[in-house]
Amino acid sequence: MPDSQITIIASDARFKGEMHFEGAARIMGACEGSISTPGTIEIAKGGRCNARVDAQRIMVDGHAEGELIGRERIELLPNAHVRADIAAGNLIVQDGASFVGHCSVGPDAVTKAGTGAQQQRRTAPETPPSRSEPQPEAIETRPVRPASQPAKVEAAAPAQHTPPKADLQSDWMRLAQGATDTQKRTG
Amino acid sequence: MARQPALRTVRCYHCSKEFEVGAKAITVSCPHCYQRVAIEDMVVRSSHSGGKVQTCGKITIAERARFTAMSVQASGGLEINGVLNASQISTDRIHLGPGGRMRGDCRARTFTMDAGARIEGGYFEIGVQPTDADAEADTKAPSPPSHAA
Numbered sequence A: 001m002p003d004s005q006i007t008i009i010a011s012d013a014r015f016k017g018e019m020h021f022e023g024a025a026r027i028m029g030a031c032e033g034s035i036s037t038p039g040t041i042e043i044a045k046g047g048r049c050n051a052r053v054d055a056q057r058i059m060v061d062g063h064a065e066g067e068l069i070g071r072e073r074i075e076l077l078p079n080a081h082v083r084a085d086i087a088a089g090n091l092i093v094q095d096g097a098s099f100v101g102h103c104s105v106g107p108d109a110v111t112k113a114g115t116g117a118q119q120q121r122r123t124a125p126e127t128p129p130s131r132s133e134p135q136p137e138a139i140e141t142r143p144v145r146p147a148s149q150p151a152k153v154e155a156a157a158p159a160q161h162t163p164p165k166a167d168l169q170s171d172w173m174r175l176a177q178g179a180t181d182t183q184k185r186t187g
Numbered sequence B: 001m002a003r004q005p006a007l008r009t010v011r012c013y014h015c016s017k018e019f020e021v022g023a024k025a026i027t028v029s030c031p032h033c034y035q036r037v038a039i040e041d042m043v044v045r046s047s048h049s050g051g052k053v054q055t056c057g058k059i060t061i062a063e064r065a066r067f068t069a070m071s072v073q074a075s076g077g078l079e080i081n082g083v084l085n086a087s088q089i090s091t092d093r094i095h096l097g098p099g100g101r102m103r104g105d106c107r108a109r110t111f112t113m114d115a116g117a118r119i120e121g122g123y124f125e126i127g128v129q130p131t132d133a134d135a136e137a138d139t140k141a142p143s144p145p146s147h148a149a
């Protein structure tokens, strides 16, 4: 969309309340309340937004708090500082951006957000993790080669290692032990 | 000319400090907090449930694999091409592949995802530097061992 069709909220502007745009908007000042558009909202570097933002695409390079609903996507640019609940079709987080909040991404996430993202809670796994016997065949541990070492060396000379000791604490350790033993028996 | 031993740098998942280890090492004691750490890379290829999974290496969840765990700590990174359900996920960088799905509270320095990937809920902390207090809370550092293990 050409710049002429973008509504710009300049850096010296402060808005509070409900805003709706038919096109795109770039927020360089401060906004509080609720913002919606079927187009793109950009919270530019230096911009501050403490609002519920509902848009097709949301780009953040400033500060955002509240709730962000990006029906197509949300992009957090390197200067973004976001403390908000996010629901988006797709999420892009560039290096340097920071984000704290509840997050749902995918085609279903946006429709659920429409019925109230506030209902999100800190989630637990679908099924309680089982403490049953680990299945070593489900996990493969692989020796790590340094970046400078060519791949063919790894294939030609697999690592010779002693299995980890039995007093190690994490489940992973037991799994690694099982995988190593299996390798030794088969190898 | 003498060959230099191959080394790589890993980050301890207890104290978040970096140190060098031999390229082929699997477990070592962290020289900063003296705790035993696993440093191996790990690949999940099918359905698996676990309690607490920790490594300084990278964890890869393959396509069609499903991994359910109480907590996952992979300071070398997390690559999700299948399904991950975990109450706590902590890593340096997360990449969600096109078929990747994840659910759970998540802390990482960087996060990337491909189109088609899904996040099914969770509390995220991305790009937030861990404070020293966090590292200390995570580390119940014993006094240095007085004898070799």
Ligand SMILES: [Zn+2]
Residues within 6 Å of the ligand: B012, B013, B014, B015, B016, B017, B030, B031, B032, B033, B034, B035
């Ligand atoms: Zn340590």
